[in-house]
Amino acid sequence: MVGLIVARSKNNVIGKNGMIPWRIKGEQKQFKQLTTGNAVIMGRKSYEEIGRPLPNRLNIIVSGTKKFEGENLLTTASVQEAIKLAGDKTVYIAGGYGLYKEAIPYVDKMYITEVDTVVEDGDVFFPEFDESEFEKSTGASGGDEISFTRTTYTRKIQQHEIKGKTITFRKLGEADLDTFINMRIGQLTEEYEAEGKNPPEGVDLETALKAYYHTHMADNTFVSWLALDGDKIIGTSGMSFVVKPPYFTCPTGRLGLLSSMFTDPGYRRMGIAKELLERVTEEARDYGCGAVWITASNMGVKLYTAYGFEHNGNFMQYKLV
Ligand SMILES: NC(=O)c1ccc[n+]([C@@H]2O[C@H](COP(=O)([O-])OP(=O)(O)OC[C@H]3O[C@@H](n4cnc5c(N)ncnc54)[C@H](OP(=O)(O)O)[C@@H]3O)[C@@H](O)[C@H]2O)c1
Numbered sequence: 001m002v003g004l005i006v007a008r009s010k011n012n013v014i015g016k017n018g019m020i021p022w023r024i025k026g027e028q029k030q031f032k033q034l035t036t037g038n039a040v041i042m043g044r045k046s047y048e049e050i051g052r053p054l055p056n057r058l059n060i061i062v063s064g065t066k067k068f069e070g071e072n073l074l075t076t077a078s079v080q081e082a083i084k085l086a087g088d089k090t091v092y093i094a095g096g097y098g099l100y101k102e103a104i105p106y107v108d109k110m111y112i113t114e115v116d117t118v119v120e121d122g123d124v125f126f127p128e129f130d131e132s133e134f135e136k137s138t139g140a141s142g143g144d145e146i147s148f149t150r151t152t153y154t155r156k157i158q159q160h161e162i163k164g165k166t167i168t169f170r171k172l173g174e175a176d177l178d179t180f181i182n183m184r185i186g187q188l189t190e191e192y193e194a195e196g197k198n199p200p201e202g203v204d205l206e207t208a209l210k211a212y213y214h215t216h217m218a219d220n221t222f223v224s225w226l227a228l229d230g231d232k233i234i235g236t237s238g239m240s241f242v243v244k245p246p247y248f249t250c251p252t253g254r255l256g257l258l259s260s261m262f263t264d265p266g267y268r269r270m271g272i273a274k275e276l277l278e279r280v281t282e283e284a285r286d287y288g289c290g291a292v293w294i295t296a297s298n299m300g301v302k303l304y305t306a307y308g309f310e311h312n313g314n315f316m317q318y319k320l321v
Pocket residue numbers: 005006007008013014015016017018019020021042043044045046047049062063064065066077078079094095096097098099102124
């Protein structure tokens with residue numbers, strides 16, 4: 001996934017005199033959370049402003065005049081090149097103007113922090129973009145003397161070249177439901193068969209799933225991202241949102257439950273499951289969830305561990321059926 005992170009003022013300013021024109025407690029926290037363990041791509045001037053590579057992530061600097069090299073530090077001449085250099089890592093474009101301008105046409109998701117201030121005499125601005133290509137979500141607010149609000153803009157139709165194929169990523173819609181349900185039932189049936197069992201008889205799962213998806217897609221408590229090769233769905237994912245009593249690290253009490261992770265056998269080992277996992281996990285972040293839970297299959301454990309999921313020490317389950 002190609003992400004973009006920016007904070008802009010009410011009059012679209014992102015820089016003034018070579019600096020970010022505000023200091024707001026907690027404003028940079030999201031940047032650290034998103035980019036740690038991934039790759040961050042920034043222009044030469046933004047990098048020189050920071051003056052050192054950011055720790056625990058790959059720093060790729062775009063410059064036609066200088067070379068910065070070291071541990072977790074690379075330089076290249078264009079944003080496209082930088083994305084290639086990042087390999088499997090999720091990349092975040094971190095500015096300034098030229099990088100944003102080059103990346104916006106193909107960026108999958110923009111994390112735009114709207115800073116509640118007007119900056120006079122700003123000299124670097126965030127480029128204009130076509131909002132109709134994106135789905136906007138408004139998140140938490142924070143700040144001190146100056147407040148800010150998190151927003152995300154997710155591209156509705158995302159396309160990536162993966163191992164020579166053009167794969168489209170988009171959200172599940174009502175028109176996909178019959179295929180999605182068939183795939184889901186097929187997947188659940190396979191899980192029984194893998195254990196040498198048959199699924200319980202007399203359960204009308206199709207009707208039950210249809211009712212579930214209708215209700216929970218309508219109130220946004222279920223979201224799914226699909227991967228398609230042409231018109232064919234070749235990968236699925238799902239995230240349900242539940243609420244428990246709020247706790248310190250998550251005052252909304254919201255929790256994401258991951259399900260329906262499936263890749264067509266002909267498209268495995270291409271990184272498609274990770275791409276889908278990332279998109280639904282980011283949906284959970286947008287929804288204000290404090291964590292994402294999954295009951296992983298043996299095959300899934302490797303994927304989730306590589307992504308950063310951890311075993312939750314005392315997590316236990318009491319089966320009622
Ligand atoms: N508010 C925010 O979220 C945010 C984020 C980032 C930066 N900023 C602010 O923005 C300002 C810096 O931004 P800026 O736009 O002036 O500079 P910048 O993008 O950080 O750096 C510009 C340099 O990067 C290289 N470059 C940029 N775009 C390129 C492209 N498409 N292809 C090849 N090389 C490219 C060139 O380096 P060479 O000259 O070496 O060829 C160019 O001179 C600062 O004030 C900074 O604080 C704000």
